[in-house]
Amino acid sequence: MRKQKKKRPHIQRIPSDAAVFTKLDVKEDGGNLVVTANYKLGNLDKTQWTINPSGDLALDYTYNFSGVVDLMGIRFDYPEDQVISKRWLGAGPYRVWQNRIHGTQYDVWENRL
Numbered sequence: 001m002r003k004q005k006k007k008r009p010h011i012q013r014i015p016s017d018a019a020v021f022t023k024l025d026v027k028e029d030g031g032n033l034v035v036t037a038n039y040k041l042g043n044l045d046k047t048q049w050t051i052n053p054s055g056d057l058a059l060d061y062t063y064n065f066s067g068v069v070d071l072m073g074i075r076f077d078y079p080e081d082q083v084i085s086k087r088w089l090g091a092g093p094y095r096v097w098q099n100r101i102h103g104t105q106y107d108v109w110e111n112r113l
Contacts (some may be wrong), residue, residue: 019044043072085112 019042026035035052045062052058061074073090092109 043073047074085110087111 019039023038087110093102
């Protein structure tokens with residue numbers, strides 16, 4: 001019997017043609033661990049993960065764009081059943097399906113599962 005490799009979930013996926021990683025900084029700030037990744041080219045400028053002592057993660061990111069865009073933001077490839085909570089700026093308060101776009105409000109939302 002072949003041993004199967006356990007697939008590691010990816011938290012952040014950046015298209016290979018969108019940004020080039022340039023630098024990683026790690027520091028402690030008030031008991032939190034702050035990990036900052038900087039990029040050049042593409043639209044993504046910076047991602048900053050803050051990990052507090054209890055293990056909670058927060059992601060802040062900076063990107064740039066010019067012109068008119070239909071969608072912008074960041075995408076996750078992480079098992080949904082392992083997400084405890086999420087907070088975002090965008091349409092909400094729940095998932096937006098194509099037939100419900102007009103029923104949502106643009107705001108800061110938080111879901112605790």
